Amino acid sequence: MMPVLGAGILKVIRCDRSLAAPMLEILNEVIVNSTAIYDYKPRTPEMMQTWWDAKERGNYPVVGAVDDDGALLGFATYGPFRNWPAYKYSVEHSIYVEHSHRGRGLGRVLLGAIIEAAKEQHYHVMIGGIDSANAGSIALHEKFGFTRCADIRQAGYKFGRWLDLVFYQLILDTPARPVDG
Numbered sequence: 001m002m003p004v005l006g007a008g009i010l011k012v013i014r015c016d017r018s019l020a021a022p023m024l025e026i027l028n029e030v031i032v033n034s035t036a037i038y039d040y041k042p043r044t045p046e047m048m049q050t051w052w053d054a055k056e057r058g059n060y061p062v063v064g065a066v067d068d069d070g071a072l073l074g075f076a077t078y079g080p081f082r083n084w085p086a087y088k089y090s091v092e093h094s095i096y097v098e099h100s101h102r103g104r105g106l107g108r109v110l111l112g113a114i115i116e117a118a119k120e121q122h123y124h125v126m127i128g129g130i131d132s133a134n135a136g137s138i139a140l141h142e143k144f145g146f147t148r149c150a151d152i153r154q155a156g157y158k159f160g161r162w163l164d165l166v167f168y169q170l171i172l173d174t175p176a177r178p179v180d181g
Contacts, residue, residue, distance in 0.1 A: 015062040022072040038156035076110035089124035122175035132164035
């Protein structure tokens with residue numbers, strides 16, 4: 001069941017480097033206009049290629065939502081939570097939606113897709129770092145069963161104010177047999 005967006009029907013796809021330019025456009029709009037990313041400067045195409053290199057090295061999926069014309073409306077992915085070996089079953093995810101398509105259910109579709117991908121890859125914990133003022137993202141995560149697990153007050157500074165960061169986690173039933181080392 002895919003939501004209808006305007007005249008087009010949404011499809012979820014696996015993204016590849018051919019979508020780097022529209023992904024960068026979405027990401028940079030988020031950086032410049034929101035506190036969803038605690039960064040100041042837009043990313044460059046070269047930075048996006050480095051980002052893709054890391055996704056491919058780690059076998060981290062990138063899923064996208066496209067309309068029936070193939071236009072990218074949003075994307076989601078995950079990567080390592082921390083780089084020490086004992087964290088190998090935990091991932092931190094991100095979801096970005098093109099500004100004119102927010103509030104239409106794309107976040108729900110993308111979050112569902114990366115949760116399924118994490119289960120398929122036998123991860124155990126998904127973690128989302130969310131600006132505490134982002135009520136929409138918090139509500140979305142809670143609908144999927146994520147629970148608030150940490151608050152870091154005044155973790156960032158952007159747009160002339162201190163920002164509080166909250167972490168939400170979802171514990172998955174995988175892996176069946178975790179391994180040390």
